[in-house]
Amino acid sequence: MMKSEEGRGPGRPRSERSRRAVLAAAHELLTDSGLPGLSVDDLAARAGVSKNTIYRWWPTKAAVLMxxxxxxxxxxxxxxxxGDALTRLRIQARRVAELMNTPEARRPFVALVAAAQHDPELADALRERFLDGRRAEVSRLISTGIADGDLRRxxxxxxxxxxxxxxxxxRLxxxxxxxxxxxADRLIETLTPIVRA
Incomplete structure (x- = not known):
């Protein structure tokens, strides 16, 4: 029986170690060298896996990067x-603002957003694998705030x-x-009269 590159027979779970190595390689390459010209070959070489291993986990390079x-x-x-809804919104906005002030997050995020303007696969991955989840989380926060009477119905x-x-x-x-x-504090304070119950 032939073994996969991770040393397992067909049908066994894929190697979590390989998956994490690819994610670490993608993060390092995004942070170190930016997005332009970054290829699946680069990811595979940095992670020490084959391109086939990457494509077994992700449909596109964009999906790996996101x-x-x-x-x-x-x-x-x-x-x-x-906390109440407005306090939670303020903390959430602060977290995003503070993270985007750090070069290790700001640089790859700006590169991903910029490249997504010309790359439909990356644009889809940006929405599906990052933005949609963040929006759903804040939407639940707002819905809870409305149900609790903190925010306007x-x-x-x-x-x-x-x-x-x-x-x-x-701004970013x-x-x-x-x-x-x-x-972030000023932003939520400005919105407070509009949203408060």
Missing amino acids: DAFTEAFADRMEAPAD NLDADVIIDLIYGALYY LVSGARIDAAY
């Missing part, structure tokens, strides 16, 4: 579980999310203005 970014940083952008969660993240990402990607915890 999973690597998400795995590295998503837990630092999670909405808190405790007729709020449109999608619009509120766009207002918060649109402002943060505009377009204006270059400072994005930090103080700005």
